[in-house]
Amino acid sequence: MSLTDWIVLGTTILLIISYGLWKSGTNKNIDQFLMGNRSLSWYHIGFSVMATQASAITFLSAPGQAYSDGMRFVQFYFGLPLAMIVLCITFVPIFHRLKVYTAYEFLEQRFDLKTRALTSGLFLIQRGLSTGIAIYAPAIILSIILNINTTYTTIFIGGLVTFYTVLGGTKAVSYTQLLQMSIIFVGMFAAGALVVVLLPHHIGFAHALKLAGKMGKMNVIDWKFDPSSRYNIWSGIIGGFFLQLSYFGTDQSQVGRYLTGSSVGQSRMGLIMNGLIKIPMQFCILLIGILVFAFYQFNKPPMFFNQYEVKQVKQSQYAGKYNVLEGKYAMAFEQRKTKANELMAAIDSHDQTQIDKAQASLKQADAATTDIRRQSIGLMKKNNRQADTDDTNYVFLNFVTHYLPRGLIGLLIAIVFLASMGSTASALNSLASTSVVDIYKRTINPGASDKNYLLASRLATVFWGMVCIAMALYAGKMGNLLEAVNQLGSYIYGTILGVFVVAFYVKRVGGSAVFIAALLSEIIICIMGYYGVVAYLWLNAIGCFLVIFLSLLLNPIMHEKAKIA
Template sequence: MQLNWIDWTVLIITLLTIVGYGTWKTRGRNSAQDYIKGGNSTKWWTVGLSVMATQASAITFLSTTGQAFSDGMGFVQFYFGLPIAMVVICMVFIPLYHKLKVYTAYEFLESRFDLKTRTLTAILFLIQRGLAAGITIFAPAIILSVVLGWNLTYLNIAIGILVIIYTVSGGTKAVTVTQKQQMFVIFAGMLAALFITLDLIPDDVSFTKALDIAGSNGRMEILDFSFDLENRYTVWSGLIGGTFLALAYFGTDQSQVQRYLSAKSVKEMQMGLIFNGLLKVPMQFFILLVGIMVFVFYQFNPAPLNFINSSTESVLASQYSEEYQSLQSKQNKLFTEKQAVSNALVKSDNDDLRQELYVLDSIEKTHRKEAKFIIKKAIDTAYANQYNKLSSELSSITDKTSELFKEKENELNTLYDDAGKDNKTNDRDYMFITFILKYLPKGLIGLLLAVILSAAMSSTASEINALATITSIDLYGRNLKEEKGEKHMVNATKVFTLVWGIIAIIIACFANLAENLIQLVNIIGSIFYGNVLGIFLLAFFFKNIKSNAVFTAAILTQIIVIIGWWYDWMPYLWLNLFGCILVMLLANSIQPLNKTKETQHV
């Protein structure tokens, strides 16, 4: 799709203004205090917005709206633990960091344990945040490349270069000051998107009725109090797993710690985090609500079976074209029924109509799942051959109750489900951008593209800024044989910023789309965060635990957590709690053994 000149103008001016302002405002910062800690001059509201902008990547807007469209508002439960974590960090973490006057969170670990524990924790951070930095570039790039036809590699490089320019130039302060502008663009763009979407919904559908229609389709089920571990998002996973994830992310992840360490005082740091804690859940609720309103819009306007146009074109040009067109005909008929029932529900408060709408929506979900399956067959010959082989084997088994039949049937069902996870069939993250480009007015399209790219830039800038700081302070600077001056360390940090920016671009160029991008980032975090948080909690509260026990426990925990994730022992949010508790239990178990060895040695 070709953008109008108005959209190009809005997009380019917005991005260049942000980059130019950040570079100009923070020029000439040559001291480590200025470059790495932003001169400790940041106000609390800037801290709050910077913390929020760091977390609110492009993935937030593309995936969260798509999540709401597909599954409803339940994802907001993921953030329920965040306000709790903010209070704990304000009471425990911030006073300690400020007292020690640290540049990074991991400096504290050396004073409490030893250099190898500090180094291990820093390396765990570099691995997970380095991967995440690549994904925050890749996420908007691949979607924009597919929808707009832009070259993916060029997009990855362009986003990375824009971020590198002002982050290398001004360091932490540049990241912070640009994030204020980026958050303004983000809030303005999402508000405009909501109001335009509401305006596109038929005039006789009030906001209340729109929520009623969404609820009838099962999209307004916000709270789930079940203890079902198969369900990723419940009140309990949010309050418990989400609290531990937020504690680890905001309390030990340098990309966030560096944001509030730049504040003027302890009070300013604490107020900034409380501001984030109070605003973050409503913000996520609002973003999900935008996705819900887009869903309601599509109850009165036909939606494609799959939002990835290139994939639809591929299947229509394949031998499965007739099968796909047949499914499309069923979907067209279903839409006519849904539209009629939705219109009737607008005029009548009727539970039977709500139930009918719910059933029709379930059928539509089946159609969408089947569409992904047909597309997968069309684009992946090996997958089609495997499916045909399993189908043939299943039909040849005469005893339909045998163990072999059940085994093959399960294999077939698993293969069918896997179709929706392919990067050319999983269209959830494409829904919102497709809607923007097709239905929103000129100018606003450019603004919302600027929202997506600004969010990508803000998160990536924070990440490479933190990665460079950790590399410079915790690894390079700490292991230098002779002390270097501040100018040397600032220049080294600039070089590491450039290097990590290039690494992030390379990861983005070789990345692959996951089932859902926002989940992928949180999964990567959950694999490492619990372990890191547990190390910090041991440092804070278990004075009897020494360095060797923590170091051994941390390595064992990381191996076990990775195995647990690989074999899907539990929903990923619970990995944060699991890793945190495991490292503390192992350290407490290993410490007495170390004491015994020390006694025997003496």
């Protein structure tokens, strides 16, 4: 990066952190630190909810996901608007009426302490692991820029976010997220526009989309019902609905965002705002990946986007073979470029026979480059069995650092840092609140002073910061980060959601029945996920219904009188 980019990057991050700490004021008690005095307006909540979900993974990995797999991932979000409606009707008013710090407090009132401990424990495991993945995303960028190992950049990023979360609490998180999302929207729009500008003069926006479509990348909706397919309209609406409902309704990193609302109405409006904006936002981010795909049909991409792994193999005994493959790849790319231009000419001629012929030729040329790339990955694995051979997380980063003008590179990289800081800070805040409220305050040291709980919250934030950094050090082996974080959540979210559904709607079930049902369901879901019985989105719905079914089955055996919260 140039000096201008470094100045833009450093200034943007410094101003955001300073602004958040300034607006947060002084935290004198646990309510201020964790809930921001429940005083925030709907647009703060809406942007905070979006920023918590839209981590660096979204802006780093989503374009790469579209580049390699097309637009079909957008179906993942189709269940979101319906989930927001259910949350606004059921979850939000209950949580506000009870004035809880965490979602899991309600479960003790409804069931018992062990059910509250189980669900909060599942959340801590899931969110702690997922936050580690979120920290790893910007660490990739910094490692590429500085040409150093991701271990050092992971520790730096994790430490920085932990620092300002400890100082500022939830208000610092919320105010920084408000500004972060504003900058993110501007920066991503500029990136998308510049991809189109940088295309060859005879290739416009419409041409790029048509080319991507002919290569199978504009697969926005898949109507085929296939439980083994990760992304189709059915898994998105049904499985996605259960995942989003559990994420926004039972995950403290999100519940903590809208519990800061000054009223039920403000929290509801914030969630509705998220439901309306999220799908178009995600569509546009994926579309940037499609445009980058079209761009690289006419501009030679690296044979492998992760330059750290390329460097490792070039310093090994396989360097000669890798260099030979790079030469073959360059020639294969020129063939593919020629075929891409022929397809564009055929499309302009509106001759379907010519279009079909040119499309087949381009796919054949693309298969040749893919085969050479596969051989290069084989050399990486021979050199190091632990090599990270999934480079989708590096696609957009490569485009940004090589083709965008000075200044904008720094801004876009700052965007990814900001997204990571926003989502990670929210997660650390929620991990701290759950640890202190559901464990420390409830079972270890009840009746302590506000000062004691505030100190415990800060220490819990530091602890979870270190745990998440440790997890981040292993995240590089998990493939595409966007898919990894959602797969991980799908192992747990369905079970937690099932417990809440029973709590809200099945009044006759007691705590022991739902506790055992949740344990059994979690075991079954983990087995199904491990063996790939169904695509991961379906695990959310299956987990939820398993808890409901098993709790109804077990309740008569327990002979336990249910409590009504």
